[in-house]
Amino acid sequence: MKVAVTGAAGFIGTNLVELLVQQGNQVVAIDRMESAHWPETGVTWVQGDVLDPASMESALTGVEVVYHLVAMITLKQSDKIAWRLNTEGVRTVAEAALKKGVRRMVHCSSVHSFDQYDCGGYLNEQSKRSETDDIPVYDRSKWAGEQELQKVIAQGLDAVICNPTGVFGPKDFGSQGAKLSRINDMLRDSARGRVPAVVTGGFDFVDVRDVAQGLTLAAEKGATGENYLLTGHDQDMLSMFRLAARVTGRRGPLFAFPLSIIEKILPVAEPLAAKFGSDVVSKAAMGALIAQPQVDGAKAVSELGYAPRPAAQTVRDLVTFLIDTKQLGD
Template identity: 60%
Template sequence: MKVAVTGAAGFVGTNLVNQLVADGHDVVAIDRVSPAHGLDHPQVTWTAADIFDHDALVAAFDGVDTVYHLVAMITLKQQDELAWRVNTQGVASTARAALAAGVRRFVHCSSIHSFDQYTDNGIVDENSARSENPALPVYDRSKWAGEQELRKVIADGLDAVICNPTGVYGPVDHGLSRINGMLRDAAQGRVPLFVEGNFDLVDVRDVAKGLTLAAAHGATGENYLLGGEQVCLFEAMRAVAELCGRFRPLFAVPLRLLNVVVPIAEPISHLFGSDLVSRASIAALVAQPVVDISKARTQLGYEPRPSADTLADLVSFLCDSKQMGSARPRSGRAFESVLPTPVG
């Protein structure tokens, strides 16, 4: 089968292309640049098409059965015009082109952030409130708005399904993503302390598999949460450090202290062009929602792997790809004694 992936050179895109090739598909990989690493399979054809160029996308989708739309701009900022445009109008533009090209199925990779995670009962499922509050970060609001744009095209006849991954981590990642970058630093013994807090993390390879399952079994217009396990980030960092025989973080900083520091540190961080220290980054940890993935399990056959496996595989990948310096992993059995019991 011939399929297309937008944002194919990115973190999720790389793993999705690998999954699709393994499944025997011919892939039209759409991105502004071709990656310098891997993905040179004979089954993969690279196309440098802009998601706002309707004619170029229609041409790229010619003869394609399924389109996977992954292009997104992730930010922790409160306002960002480019992120809003990419995450909303970009979805509409790609979906319209798929409809015009006669694509059979469209799979949109949205995010857990399109759901309001600050729920009273602490549980997020597909029926939870959405990110409509103007006080939420632009990423949260734009991912929900992007889904609304897609539903307009569904109403015009596009057969589309929406997937909502949680915090994505694991191999393969030549980037690195925020989460993988922090875990790499911890594995090198460079993180003396970290904030407390849990978050639902999902292996990027499970996200890729979930997207293909949604293409095969998802119902038109439905959302499917693709989660993994509730992971204590502090303990995960201690785990990867121990796996590499490096200095482990000594203690976790209480979130209540960060709530005092962030109003002062956030403007300074912005002066240096960073959004890492922000109310949004802390709020995500404070919320700590339990993500209910039973819908994806029962309707798609989705089954994520344990976090211990992801952490061990990530460290091995980082070492093999020379992103870890001299740090080398010991036995993966080290994880069993230091990782907390998953919640939810």
């Protein structure tokens, strides 16, 4: 089967392309530049712009299924480029898919399209969405992108939406010269013995390989217009970082700062950190840990047959991968 992946050179894209080739598909890998980490056969690279209708229509010619992964991840409160890419980009790909007769579109959205700050500690596919202006732009734009897709579904496109939680694990080579994903980069630092302390709290973290599998299951079994939360397992930060350090025989974090302290200083610390070019201390960076909702992935399990692997296995596999690819360093 001929399938297409937008954002194919990214973190999730790299893993999804490999899985699709293993499943016997011919993959059209759409991105701004070709990756050095795609399989040697079964992949055709197309330089494409998800904001350009003609570009997308050309790339999707003869394609049966398109997986849309392109997104701009940012911790800023507002960002015009991220907003446009995460909303207009979804609509452009969807309209091109409809016009070219693509059988199905799978949109990789995010758990952030749901309002984690006002969910009462529990989140599923019926939970409140990220709509209010005080929510960071990434969260709001992911929900707005889903709304744009629903408009094209109403015109006849067969599409389904997946919402992964905190994605981590191998294979991660960085994206087009960028660093590893945020959580992978932090776990790498811990494996190097460079993280003396973390904050309390945790989140639902999911293996990127399970996300790739979930996306293909959604293409096969998902109901048109429906959302599926692709969850992993609740993990507290201290345990994860200590495990990453143990894999290399390093000393992990000694303790965790209470999140209550971070919450109190956040209004002052966030603008101060921003002046020095850091977004580590921000509502967007700390919000999920502070909220720490229980994310219910039962729908994907029951309807798609989705089954995430243990988080401890992912941490070990990640560190081993970084060692094998010489990305761990000293």
